[in-house]
Amino acid sequence: AQKVTQAQTEISVVEKEDVTLDCVYETRDTTYYLFWYKQPPSGELVFLIRRNSFDEQNEISGRYSWNFQKSTSSFNFTITASQVVDSAVYFCALSEASGTDKLIFGTGTRLQVFP
Amino acid sequence: ETGVTQTPRHLVMGMTNKKSLKCEQHLGHNAMYWYKQSAKKPLELMFVYNFKEQTENNSVPSRFSPECPNSSHLFLHLHTLQPEDSALYLCASSQAATDYEQYFGPGTRLTVT
Numbered sequence: 466a467q468k469v470t471q472a473q474t475e476i477s478v479v480e481k482e483d484v485t486l487d488c489v490y491e492t493r494d495t496t497y498y499l500f501w502y503k504q505p506p507s508g509e510l511v512f513l514i515r516r517n518s519f520d521e522q523n524e525i526s527g528r529y530s531w532n533f534q535k536s537t538s539s540f541n542f543t544i545t546a547s548q549v550v551d552s553a554v555y556f557c558a559l560s561e562a563s564g565t566d567k568l569i570f571g572t573g574t575r576l577q578v579f580p
Numbered sequence: 581e582t583g584v585t586q587t588p589r590h591l592v593m594g595m596t597n598k599k600s601l602k603c604e605q606h607l608g609h610n611a612m613y614w615y616k617q618s619a620k621k622p623l624e625l626m627f628v629y630n631f632k633e634q635t636e637n638n639s640v641p642s643r644f645s646p647e648c649p650n651s652s653h654l655f656l657h658l659h660t661l662q663p664e665d666s667a668l669y670l671c672a673s674s675q676a677a678t679d680y681e682q683y684f685g686p687g688t689r690l691t692v693t
Contacts, residue, residue, distance in 0.1 A: 500681060508668060510684035556623065567636065568613075568682060570623040 467492045469559050471571035478547050479579050486542045486574045488557030494518075496562035499533065499540045504573070505553040516540065547578045582606055584685035586671050592691045593661065601656040601688045603671030611677035612654040614646060617668040617687070629654060630677035661692045 468491040478484045490499065501513040514524065516533055524531045528545045544551055554573045561567075584605045593599050605612060614626040628636035629648040643665075645657040654671055668689050672682040 502684075507686060508670075508689075509686040510670065510672075512681045512683060515681045567625055567628075567638075572622045 467494075467559055467561055467567075467569050469557050469569055469571035471555075471557055471574050473574045474572075475575040475577070477577045477579065480548060481546050482578075483543060483545050484547050484576065484578075486544075486555050486557075486576065488540045488542065488571060490538050490540065490557070490559045492538075492559060492561055494561040498560045498562070500558040500560075500568070501531065501540075501542050502556045502558065502570075503553045504556065510556065513542075544576075547576075549578050549580055552576060552578045584671060584673055584683055586669075586685035586688050588688060589686060590689045590691075592693060593658070594693055595661060595663070597661075598657070598659040600658065601669055601671075601690075603654040603656075603685055605652055605654075605671075605673035605683070605685075607673055607683060609673040609675050609683075610651050611674045611680075612648060612651070613672040613674075613682060614654065614656050615670040615672065617670055618666075623670070626656075628677055635677055658690075661690075663692050666690055666692045 470489045473487055476484055497518045499516045502510045503513055504510045514531055521533050530543045532541045554575045556573045557571045559569045587602045611630045613628050616624045616626055625638050626640045627646045632648050643660050647655040668687045670687045671685040674680040674682040
């Protein structure tokens with residue numbers, strides 16, 4: 466069965482702190498895709514990254530970085546030097562190449578960055 | 581207009597009303613989706629359309645009726661809704677229905693009274 470778990474419901478940090486959002490997934494497929502989305506208070510989900518199961522290289526994009534580890538079925542997201550504008554709900558999601566046209570989302574982690 | 585647009589942004593309707601939500605994507609994508617986001621629940625996929633054909637109906641009650649006249653437009657027709665249907669309804673599109681990243685609209689906040 467496919468499942469995405471984001472155990473951290475809410476995280477609060479002070480500006481300039483680094484913060485890591487955890488994502489653990491379950492799938493029986495060998496080919497799958499992982500995603501992170503950001504949902505600011507305006508409500509619109511913003512695509513951040515897509516990673517396929519064969520690419521375990523970590524990725525860095527500005528202050529954002531992602532750590533994909535198949536051995537622990539995790540795809541964690543780190544924000545370095547957090548800013549108030551990073552405050553949002555962050556969702557991790559999974560899709561299986563052999564599965565239906567479904568994107569399975571985790572329950573999200575609400576990040577609050579205080580000045 | 582760019583990206584994915586949704587109208588209306590807010591809707592209040594009684595249980596006996598009939599209304600429709602509209603979604604339009606300007607990205608040249610071939611797949612479109614409806615999601616429901618309720619408080620304290622994961623995002624729930626409702627419907628998927630790929631090249632105008634419905635490929636997924638995630639056990640959605642018949643009081644929700646989707647329509648996809650072309651790859652750029654998606655509607656969600658609503659009738660005889662229940663208060664528990666109050667939620668944020670999000671539309672998304674992607675290049676194709678499998679494995680590609682989805683781009684979301686701002687959502688319609690629906691309140692059923």
